[in-house]
Amino acid sequence: MTDPTPHHDGAATAGARPAEVEIRDLTVVYRTEHGDLPAVSHASLDLRAGEITGLVGESGSGKSTLALSLLNAVPAPGRITTGSVEVAGVGDVTRLTGRRLRRTRGSALGYVFQASQNSLNPLKTVGKQLLDLGRSHEVEDLRGLVRRAGDLCERMGLDADRVLDSYQHELSGGMRQRIGIVLALVLNAEVLVLDEPTTALDMISQAAVLDIVRSVHRENGLATLVVTHDMGVVSEIADRLAVMYGGRIVEHGPAGELLRRPSHPYTRALIGATARIVGDPGLARALPGQPPDLTTLARRGCVFRDRCPLAMPVCEESDPALSEWTPGRFRACHAEPAPADRAAAVPAPRTQDDPIGGRP
Amino acid sequence: MKGFLLRLAAKLAAGLTMVFTVATFTFFLVHALPGNPGDAAYEGYVLGGMPPELARAKVAVVYGFTSHEPLVDQYLGYLGQLLHGNLGVSISYSGVPVTDVIRAAVPWTVLPVLSGLLLSFLVGCTAGVVAAVRRNSRSGGLLSLSGSLMAGVPSFVLALLLAFLFHTLWNVLPYGDTSDVTIAPGFTAEYLGSVATHAVLPVATYALLGYGSWLLTMKSSVASVLGDDFILAAELRGIAPATRMRYIGRNAVLPLFTTLALSVGHMFAGSVLIEDVFDYPGLGNLLLKSIGNRDYPLMGGAFLLITVTIVVANILAELLYSVIDPRVRR
Structure with a gap:
């Protein structure tokens, strides 16, 4: 992070490794009776091989829409209006259509659904659906595919023979989640997108699934994106963190630093709203106000200004751009970063009063 | 498997109770009718x-x-x-056992009803899938409209209309009886062809009668399956469109099998009117005549047979359901 080579629009981070996925200036709008409403606005983000990127935000912040646009799968009436998603070895996914798009989904790009969602056909065994997947991608060696799926199952602590012979209703939430990962990776995807991987799982299964995500990520050298509203999840596994609010990426940087010294007022509020196991639960502060939805979203100026403690006149006028305020860290805010944030290279000690540490 | 046998036994018991109840009711009801x-x-x-x-x-x-x-x-x-x-001896067919009279009439109801039902189920469900998938386009809208129209037409109106158009007006199809009386029954192409052409009008009526409701039911079932997570999941895994359509079809058609079983009974009951319109000597026609003649044993037998058919159809639906839905099977 010491060599901040500027990217073409200055939004992406710098790094030694080329990005596996480069999202640039991505805008997704939903066509409604109130006109075209942006769910994602001018988002730019890189996913690198070997890195887990956490994408956090409240419901309706646009994080799932962003994740789906990685596969060019924004559900109607939404559509991608500007920007690109360059995937290494594939090209710009937003330009793909028809058969090429279909073949990219599931092979280069693996998508894992929430465990509570039923991502399997209830009338077919997992094994048969695996074969459907293989045939759809014209895999010649179906035996090899089954073997590979079996290996992945065993690595995730699943009894491969039993699981492949099971129907969805015979599997627990944690098992379904693991099978989702197997199906996403069995065709050697290099990019793995997990949508709320731990939501609706009990604590033990959550920990197990995160362990598995971490280990398959490492073993396969994946570029992984974890979409979640759970700060605990990202603090546990993410290397980098992007925070979304009102369809914008408002802050972005290395996970550890960003969690210790959040800079954007929204990120601070989000972290401040998380109750901790140690310490006084009363310290958790709810963020006043409501998150915007597509109809209440500010059309002009900063989307967060109505709930922002630092709001200034300029916030009414112009939408702050995501810019690098200190090497490797990006924020979209008109307020000056607190000097303490800039200075603190060493983690500040956590105290009872300040559970995040290093707050101004 | 044990659960399945238990359910089957329960179904059988319920079916026998129903047969007994209907036998009792018809017996007393028929005797309560004025006249003898x-x-x-x-x-x-x-x-x-x-x-x-x-x-x-x-x-x-x-x-x-x-x-x-x-x-x-x-x-x-x-x-x-x-x-x-x-079942006793028929009164109007003096001296002939009711079972023999019914046995002669049964094929002429069972075959047209079942083939009409199957035809309407296949065509209606296929059209329903198309109507659901293309629900935002003109062709989908027209299909749905055809379903709504057909679902609203009363059976005898449809039967009379078909008889009028295809027999009276254009005279392309025969009317009345099961085959041409001049052709000797037998396993000959001539006889079978005559039977087939005579069956066209009743079968078409049964098929058209069911078409609308199958289309509409299937459409709403497909629309709900289309919103299921696993369909989006299959899409995001790059599953081929044809395979996805199979996923949708199989999941959507599942709840319709219960309705299919129930409609077997409906159709048999409906055959009373339709066979009367076409003067087709099936079970429905027999039932009407037996009522006119106060032929108690024949009436009881015909009612009983319709009941047994419904019960058997229900049990078959249960069996079929457990073959195609793994959640019931194991």
């Missing part, structure tokens, strides 16, 4: 120009066996005979 076979025949003879004394004498000879036992004893006797598979 003797009076009906007497009126018939008199209207036919026979002097009253002669008519009375003839009725005494022909219907002399009419029971004068108390109703309860007659009922118990009826049940006892029923257990032996004996």
